[in-house]
Amino acid sequence: MTRRTMIEAIRDAIDVSMDRDEKVVVFGEDVGFFGGVFRCTEGLQKKYGTHRCFDTPISETGIVGVAIGMGAYGLRPVAEIQFADYVYPGYDQIVSEAARLRHRSAGDFTAPLVIRMPCGGGIFGGQTHSQSPEALFTHVAGLKTVIPSNPYDAKGLLISAIEDDDPIIFLEPKRLYNGPFNGHHDQPVVPWSKHDLGETPDGHYTVPIGKAAVRREGSALTVLAYGTMVHVALTAAEETGIDAEVIDLRTLVPLDVETIVASVSKTGRCVVVHEATRTSGFGAELAAQVQERCFYHLEAPVLRVTGWDTPYPHAQEWNYFPGPDRVGRALKQAMEG
Template sequence: MSTATAAKTATTTFASALNTAMSDAMERDPSVVVFGEDVGPLGGVFRITDGLTKRFGTDRCFDTPLAESGIAGMAVGMAINGMRPVIEMQFDAFAYPSLEQVFSHIAKMANRTRGRVRLPIVIRIPYGGGVGGVEHHCDSSEAYYAHTAGLKVFTPASVDDGYRMLREAIDTDDPVVFFEPKKLYWSKAEEDLSALREQYESGASGQDHSVGPQGRARVVREGTDVSLISYGPSVSTVLKAAEAAAEEGISAEVLDLRSIVPFDDEALQRTVTKTGRAVVVAEAQGFVSVASEIVARVQERCFHSLASPVLRVTGFDIPYPSPKLETHHLPDVDRILDALDELQWED
């Protein structure tokens, strides 16, 4: 096997794709800096920033005190002065002390200054369950950020999207909250990161797999009977459910939203109009959630195409449970199949 062929078939993890995305962005643009709790020599709790301090020095990738509000506030000042900060909130619920900075300043600065001051900040947040984490380590708080005007919210579900979407987030002149599904960090795919880099930097990525300027969703499995709509950590579970449904004679189309803000209404309308049925799957609690918003949009835009009410499969409306109970709390294949059974299938 040639070296070129070997590179194309190399196994790459989701974590490695994110690390490479930051490294490539830092190499290309000296204004990109990475900081947060333990992201320096240690490489972060999940080692996503491993090697960045060694390669770029402590001025470009460095540790901060355990003060999320201070991390976000420092990013504001640096962005105002021409830097492009990429900050890490160690775990989803650890980010809550920073919300005052995020909601009051990061999200509003461009509007407050009539566009004269832009804040190109990326807030990386490991989120979601499936890793046996305890309280404060497995929250899904995407609805808070999606509800806050002025923020973009991305959440990749694959290795290639992890690279491309993080590169795009760093290049964006507006603040992006970048949700990284923790349970996918060790997932693997046959990807050539060098090719992804070349595609992205040549501008070719926007033609297909990148989020793109309009926040495009992606159909990751074609189907004709029902649309399974999801994002981030739930996409892999939905794909397994679609395979199981196929064994029962149900053809399920799977839509990975990829970007919560901006939201791809066209892709949503296209898949539901095609199948006539929809089930929305997400780890977060169902009440007042992103899943609720998706259902509302389907009802508003596709009502006359629906053959059945739109259903949701989500986490329960409780604080995240202990590790022994998380398998009952998170949407799984059986709960998704149960939802499919509840749909109206008579013509």
């Protein structure tokens, strides 16, 4: 076991995968010599050569297109989009080609590729470096969407994603790259502790795609969250003193409906938290799933705590960003319902 940041865990996952399988190739803008803007691929080009870890032109369309072609011909590409905000030029190929390749070819071809993208706010990156576009991918049949909340899961889920035979969108909350936090604007990043799952096994291991994790057991209500918001939800539960059960979804598609239903059926209340915009956000899907499957167990309406329905406001980031205070108010409202 080694104590790692999420950046180090992601790098180690790629390293382990490249060492085990020579078909794994890594590429994107500045990922080679420079090691990526967040250093997630630092040292990999030196270790594996420029034919397996290389820089690309500034062209998301090209990056995604090359990844699809490589996957179709038997390689296992791990492509990095420098920020999730930059993915839109390549979105057409993700939707029209990668997601549909297995089905349109009747299984003759697959697209075993991973598209890694830093996502979310918390670093004052402004409108073009802080978006959370997960709902754009969860809507697309044929894609799997993964968002880890800690180094242990980041490494295990990324290895699982690289070994999967279908295209996977792997979103990495950049606010968690160097350590956890509780969501307050004056709270610094702190080192990962063993309690926070900063301890990650050395070598190869996997975390199953499609399985949620209960981060905090409780009986009063259920909080559904993923990525950065898991830590915000945990802090809100502690600060309010409410006996909340906090579920880290880890994978949005496929969704672990069984764990969600078991928890909400037990607690009778549910609060959904994400930092993406509210309208048509993934929280709407979660609320619908809970209402459809747990209606007769619910003691109060399902509530959502989300970002605003506006472009990401640079100057107001920490108001846009759901924090423990806003989540805590929702928990209290749910308990009063």
